[in-house]
Amino acid sequence: MPTAIALRHVHFEDLGIIEPVLGTAGYGVEYLDVADGPGRIADLDPDLLIVLGAPVGALDDDIHPWLAEERELLRHRLAVDAPTLGICLGAQLMAVAAGGALTSGEASEIGYAPIELTDQGRSSVLRHLDGVPVLHWHGDRFTTPSRAVRLARTEAADQAFSIGPRILGLQFHVEAEPSHIERWLIGHAHELAAHDVSPVQIRQDAERYSTRLGSAARQMIQEWVSGL
Numbered sequence: 001m002p003t004a005i006a007l008r009h010v011h012f013e014d015l016g017i018i019e020p021v022l023g024t025a026g027y028g029v030e031y032l033d034v035a036d037g038p039g040r041i042a043d044l045d046p047d048l049l050i051v052l053g054a055p056v057g058a059l060d061d062d063i064h065p066w067l068a069e070e071r072e073l074l075r076h077r078l079a080v081d082a083p084t085l086g087i088c089l090g091a092q093l094m095a096v097a098a099g100g101a102l103t104s105g106e107a108s109e110i111g112y113a114p115i116e117l118t119d120q121g122r123s124s125v126l127r128h129l130d131g132v133p134v135l136h137w138h139g140d141r142f143t144t145p146s147r148a149v150r151l152a153r154t155e156a157a158d159q160a161f162s163i164g165p166r167i168l169g170l171q172f173h174v175e176a177e178p179s180h181i182e183r184w185l186i187g188h189a190h191e192l193a194a195h196d197v198s199p200v201q202i203r204q205d206a207e208r209y210s211t212r213l214g215s216a217a218r219q220m221i222q223e224w225v226s227g228l
Contacts, residue, residue, distance in 0.1 A: 001028045002047035007070060008033050009054030009089065012183035016175040017214060018050065021221045034066045041069035042076075048083045048228065049073070051090030053173065055191060057140060058092040058102055071097045083166045083228045088138055091161075091169035095142035098163060102142050108156075109136035110188075110197045112205040112213075115159045115172060121151035125168075125227075126160055128220040133209050135173040135181075137188065142171065165227050174217045178210035 004027040006015050015022070015029065022029050027048060034041065051070060061068045074097035077084045086094035096102055112133040117126055129152075141157035144150040148169075151160040159171045176184065185192065185199045192199055 001026060003028050003030065004048040004050060005030050005032055005044055005046040006050040006052055007041065007090070008052050009035075009056065010187060012180075012187040013053045013088075013173075014175075015050065015052070016177040016180065017217045018175045018221050021218055021225065022048075025222070025225045027225075034070070038066055038069070041066060042072050044073060045082075048085070048225075049077060050085045051087065051093060052175070053088030053090060053137070055188065056089065057104055058089055058096060058142075059104075067093065074098075078163065078167060081164060081166055084168070085224075086169040087175055088171060088173060091171050092140060092142045094167070094169045095145055095148075095161070098145035098147055100143045100145035100148070102140060104140045108139045108195055109154065110138075110192065110195055111136060111202055112209055113154065115152040115154055117152050118150055120149050121160065124151050124162065125220045125224045126151050128216045128223070129174070132213055132216045133205065134213065134217075135176045135178075135184075135206075136171075137173055137176075137184070138171060142169075168224060174220065178206040178213060181206035 004022050008031045019029055056064055070093050074094050078098055092102055112135055114131055114133050117130055144158045144161045148161040148163045150158055153159050161169045
């Protein structure tokens with residue numbers, strides 16, 4: 001059985017929608033909580049690696065030393081073209097590992113909104129999300145690496161890139177289960193208050209888009225995984 005390992009930074013930001021898709025595709029799914037695994041991250045060699053999000057800066061090594069281990073692991077996986085998915089912080093770490101840049105604190109997006117697909121994005125697995133509001137929750141932004149193909153953007157930031165069919169970075173949260181949005185609202189309560197974002201609006205949007213977004217996200221992940 002192939003193994004998928006998810007690097008998790010905070011418990012409420014888990015695989016969500018993605019986990020049952022992986023199970024159906026025949027993957028055994030494991031989590032490694034990065035704070036509990038210092039010294040173990042760089043040696044991981046799963047069939048599929050997913051690096052999840054967190055409310056931390058991708059270059060804050062002095063505060064979170066495991067970030068350097070994650071970037072080193074990602075550099076290795078990029079070099080050998082090993083199947084890897086980065087989400088939010090994970091995509092930022094992947095972008096830096098691939099030679100892209102990171103800008104801190106200038107592109108805050110929180111809430112549900114659609115992404116704009118590039119021409120390449122419309123012919124990729126992201127086409128399932130065309131016109132579908134997805135969950136954005138980030139303050140930093142990456143610049144798509146020169147070796148990568150930009151697949152999606154918003155006015156504030158690049159939103160997705162790929163390096164071949166096996167490496168995918170997503171700034172937005174395709175994994176976030178709308179029915180579990182309350183965990184996010186509680187876990188990020190301070191951030192919501194700091195940016196004057198209404199939790200009521202996010203809660204309403206999660207309910208409004210739940211069926212459509214859930215279906216589109218599952219189709220997207222199913223297609224990507226089937227092509228690995």
